[in-house]
Each structure stands twice: as C-alpha cells, then as structure tokens.
Amino acid sequence: MPAVELVGITKRFGDVVANDGIDLSIETGEIHAVVGENGAGKSTLMSVMYGVHQPDAGHVLRDGVRLRMRSPADAIAAGLGMVHQRLRLFPGLTVAENVVIGAEPTRRGVLDTAAASREVERLGELYGLRADPAARVGTLPVGVRQRVEILRALYRRARVLILDEPTAVLTPGEAARLFEVLRGVTGEGVSVVLVTHKLGEVLAASNRVTVLRGGRVTGRFATAETTAQELVVAMIGRSLAPRPLAPPGERAAGPYLLEVENVRVRGGEGPARVGGVSFGVRRGEIVGIAGVAGSGQRELLDVVTGLRTPDEGRVLLAGAPVRRGRDPRVAYVPEDRPGRATAPTMSLADNLLMGGQRERRFSRAAVRERARALVERFGVRAASLDEPISVLSGGNAQKAVLARELSGDRPLVVVEEPTQGVDVGAQEQIHALLAQARDEGRAVLLQSSELSELRALADRILVMFEGAIVAELSAEEAGEDRLGAAMTGAAG
Numbered sequence: 350m351p352a353v354e355l356v357g358i359t360k361r362f363g364d365v366v367a368n369d370g371i372d373l374s375i376e377t378g379e380i381h382a383v384v385g386e387n388g389a390g391k392s393t394l395m396s397v398m399y400g401v402h403q404p405d406a407g408h409v410l411r412d413g414v415r416l417r418m419r420s421p422a423d424a425i426a427a428g429l430g431m432v433h434q435r436l437r438l439f440p441g442l443t444v445a446e447n448v449v450i451g452a453e454p455t456r457r458g459v460l461d462t463a464a465a466s467r468e469v470e471r472l473g474e475l476y477g478l479r480a481d482p483a484a485r486v487g488t489l490p491v492g493v494r495q496r497v498e499i500l501r502a503l504y505r506r507a508r509v510l511i512l513d514e515p516t517a518v519l520t521p522g523e524a525a526r527l528f529e530v531l532r533g534v535t536g537e538g539v540s541v542v543l544v545t546h547k548l549g550e551v552l553a554a555s556n557r558v559t560v561l562r563g564g565r566v567t568g569r570f571a572t573a574e575t576t577a578q579e580l581v582v583a584m585i586g587r588s589l590a591p592r593p594l595a596p597p598g599e600r601a602a603g604p605y606l607l608e609v610e611n612v613r614v615r616g617g618e619g620p621a622r623v624g625g626v627s628f629g630v631r632r633g634e635i636v637g638i639a640g641v642a643g644s645g646q647r648e649l650l651d652v653v654t655g656l657r658t659p660d661e662g663r664v665l666l667a668g669a670p671v672r673r674g675r676d677p678r679v680a681y682v683p684e685d686r687p688g689r690a691t692a693p694t695m696s697l698a699d700n701l702l703m704g705g706q707r708e709r710r711f712s713r714a715a716v717r718e719r720a721r722a723l724v725e726r727f728g729v730r731a732a733s734l735d736e737p738i739s740v741l742s743g744g745n746a747q748k749a750v751l752a753r754e755l756s757g758d759r760p761l762v763v764v765e766e767p768t769q770g771v772d773v774g775a776q777e778q779i780h781a782l783l784a785q786a787r788d789e790g791r792a793v794l795l796q797s798s799e800l801s802e803l804r805a806l807a808d809r810i811l812v813m814f815e816g817a818i819v820a821e822l823s824a825e826e827a828g829e830d831r832l833g834a835a836m837t838g839a840a841g
C-alpha cells in the first residue's frame with residue numbers, strides 16, 4: 350500500500366486549472382521526484398497534499414485511509430512534513446528550540462531544554478542528520494538550517510517529507526550532503542517527495558519520477574529506466590537545443606567596459622566583506638562569479654550596480670564612475686526577485702516597464718503594446734498583462750524581469766542566479782538570452798551557484814573566497830574539481 354496516494358486531484362484558481370485530475374502515489378521509503386515546467390502545478394499539488402489548499406475534486410489517502418484536511422495541522426497529524434524553500438526557522442533560537450517549537454517537551458510547565466537536546470541528538474543519530482542542539486540557528490549555514498527543518502518534521506513524527514526545491518539555495522557540497530541525509534531517512538522507511546528543476550539530481554537520487562505539464566500528469570517513470578532526454582520531452586513537449594556555448598577562439602578583446610578597482614566593503618566590525626577586489630569585463634564577454642554563499646559576491650555586485658558605495662576603491666563604466674542608486678547603463682537581475690526586482694502587487698505590464706523612464710510619456714495603449722511585445726519575444730507565460738506579477742510562476746516572473754532588463758540597450762548586464770527555480774525549458778531560453786546579450790557586444794557579469802551554468806556560459810570565471818578573488822579560470826580550465834577546490838579556499 351502506498352504511504353500517500355493522491356487520487357483525481359483537481360484544483361482551480363479562478364479560471365486557471367492548476368491541477369487537473371492528478372493521480373500520484375508515493376511508496377514507503379522511496380524518493381519520488383515531481384518535475385515539470387514553471388506553472389505545471391507542482392507547488393499546488395504539494396499544497397493540496399499538505400492541507401494548505403483544499404482540492405475542488407479528488408482526495409488524499411494516507412496508508413489507505415482518506416484524510417480530511419482543513420489545514421497543515423491535519424497533515425502533520427497524519428504524518429506529513431513539509432520543508433519549504435524559504436526556511437521557516439527562528440534565527441535567535443537554538444537548534445533544539447527550533448526543532449521542538451510548538452510541541453515542546455516540558456517539565457513542570459517549562460521547556461525541558463535537556464530533553465529537547467536529547468531528542469535532537471537521538472533523531473540525528475537515527476537518521477544521520479547531525480546538528481549541534483545548542484547552536485543558534487541564525488549563525489548556521491543554510492545547509493545546516495535546512496537539516497534543522499527536516500529534524501523538526503521528523504520530531505513531529507513525519508513519515509512523508511515534502512521538499513520543495515530543496516537544493517535551490519544550497520552549494521554543491523551542501524546538496525550532496527542533503528542527498529546523503531535523504532538516503533538516511535528513506536532507509537528508515539520515511540518517504541520523500543522531491544520537487545525540483547534539476548534533472549541531474551532527479552536521475553542521481555530518486556527512485557521514481559512523475560512529470561506534470563499544464564496541471565496533468567504527462568509521464569511516470571522508474572528513474573533507473575529513464576533518461577534526462579525522456580524527462581525533458583515529457584516536461585516541455587520537445588527536446589532541448591544544444592547549449593549556447595561560446596565558440597572557442599572568439600575571445601573578446603579590447604578595453605574593459607566595466608572596471609572594478611581595488612574595491613573594499615567592510616562589514617561592521619569584522620573583517621572586510623570584500624577585501625580589495627579588482628577585475629574588468631569587456632564588451633562581448635560573459636564573466637562568471639563563483640563562490641560559496643557569503644564569500645562577498647552579494648556585496649561586490651551591490652557595488653558594481655551602484656546600490657552600495659564601497660568603503661574604498663571605485664567602479665568605472667566606460668571610463669565614468671558608476672552612478673549611485675541605480676545606474677541607467679546597468680541592466681540588473683537580482684537574486685531576490687520578489688523583493689528587489691518586481692513590485693509584486695503591480696501588474697505584469699507595469700512591472701515590465703519599471704525603470705523604463707523614457708517610455709513613460711507613452712500612452713497607456715502604447716505601454717500595453719510594448720508589454721505585449723516583450724511577453725511575446727521573451728516567452729513569458731501569463732494569463733493576462735493585468736494580473737499582479739506575484740501570481741506568475743517563478744520561471745515566468747524571472748523571464749519577465751530579464752525581458753525588462755535586456756530589452757533596452759544598456760551596455761552592462763549584471764545577473765544573479767538567473768535560473769534559480771526556473772524549469773529546463775526556461776533555463777535554455779534564459780541562457781540563450783544571456784549569450785545573445787554578449788553577442789550583441791554587451792558586457793555580462795554572471796553570478797551563479799550552478800557550476801554547470803557558469804561553465805556553459807562564462808568566458809572566464811572569477812572565484813571568490815572570503816571576500817577576495819582567489820582564482821581566475823578560463824572556460825576550458827574551469828573543471829568542477831578545480832572550481833570546487835578554489836571555492837573552498839584551496840589554491841586555485
């Protein structure tokens with residue numbers, strides 16, 4: 350008997366049928382991957398399984414028994430656990446406190462810290478999930494925090510864990526450790542539902558795969574018997590074109606468009622977050638920035654885009670200092686899209702024109718016409734130009750931001766994590782757009798935690814570690830081993 354079975358799930362939002370009669374069964378102790386393009390209905394299905402949404406039709410069985418869920422509390426009581434992409438932990442509390450919160454062991458009415466710590470250690474031992482119970486969560490790297498979320502679910506006796514894009518925020522090393530943990534928990538009979546856009550991890554780690562498209566199941570596979578190609582076809586209805594690799598030998602030459610000179614950013618009292626960094630980017634090249642999270646990339650890019658003033662050094666664009674605030678010569682696609690790149694409550698049309706000051710004098714009709722053209726050209730899928738951008742799926746919101754930023758002729762393009770949370774079809778399109786920006790003679794600075802993305806797109810890769818550039822590798826030199834070593838501070 351499956352651990353969980355979803356039967357004929359249909360869920361509508363207004364006119365949108367997000368899930369259309371979906372059947373999904375999760376066996377005991379398996380890792381079941383759920384994949385599909387942006388907007389395919391994955392998150393909606395997970396929300397139905399976890400009691401967040403009530404389906405319009407269909408039902409959920411747990412060990413063969415029909416559940417009536419009014420909220421996630423009912424799902425938790427039935428042995429389901431969810432690990433969200435944006436972790437929901439209390440940074441000021443310890444690991445043990447975060448694990449037990451809401452279901453604390455008490456002694457005479459107060460939190461029994463010793464018992465909580467013992468529980469964390471016991472669970473850690475059982476499932477191979479180590480975390481120091483006394484550590485403050487706010488001080489821990491994101492990979493460890495995620496382990497705390499998993500521990501919290503297991504502490505509430507979850508036997509089915511739902512993970513929504515768990516590796517989007519992890520470094521390659523952390524992702525590898527997560528999959529070790531998942532093997533540990535499935536070995537103990539826990540089932541894992543893994544929503545992801547990364548087919549590499551699907552093929553490496555899952556037992557079975559269900560593919561969704563347009564709210565329906567378009568494929569069910571035993572992982573050992575399928576290929577990336579077959580999954581892609583089920584996901585997007587066609588194969589992917591070859592990656593837009595730079596033809597070797599066509600190196601950009603000429604002066605630097607962007608010049609970063611000895612930039613230093615101090616972080617409070619501690620050591621400099623960026624300690625004297627210098628480099629340049631020419632027109633017609635993509636320069637990649639690699640590094641484990643927190644190596645100073647964020648601060649460096651804030652300085653390059655003019656959002657932050659460096660404590661020392663300077664940034665020149667075509668020989669003139671980059672303007673403070675937001676330099677109109679810089680196209681910028683930040684990582685934290687909902688917060689920094691979009692006005693979530695404004696319409697898609699208005700978001701597509703944000704910052705396009707010169708267009709402002711156009712009539713409403715002209716604005717719409719331009720928005721329509723961008724949506725068409727960049728393949729943004731949305732029900733209407735008037736809906737708030739926040740209802741777009743992650744990949745479509747990302748394409749909308751890229752459409753806005755790349756549509757002008759700004760000579761410098763700065764992008765952070767361009768394909769995070771984006772499906773394979775959209776990844777391909779985004780990569781092609783960035784390669785096109787380079788081929789048009791723009792200078793592209795690309796920060797990514799996906800080494801494969803950097804290797805596919807960048808002409809040169811700068812590796813940051815502890816606020817410094819510790820290696821510069823050409824596309825040919827940048828094997829995963831060499832990049833990985835440089836990222837952890839080993840000689841590059």
Ligand SMILES: Nc1ncnc2c1ncn2[C@@H]1O[C@H](COP(=O)(O)OP(=O)(O)OP(=O)(O)O)[C@@H](O)[C@H]1O
Pocket residue numbers: 362365366367385386387388389390391392393394740741742743744745770772
């Ligand atoms: N709360 C909501 N209100 C209106 N429409 C919604 C809502 N949630 C999802 N949708 C729509 O339902 C469809 C399915 O979205 P869903 O988020 O489930 O897709 P997804 O496969 O998880 O996408 P992604 O990979 O981008 O996260 C999309 O068309 C989306 O715009």
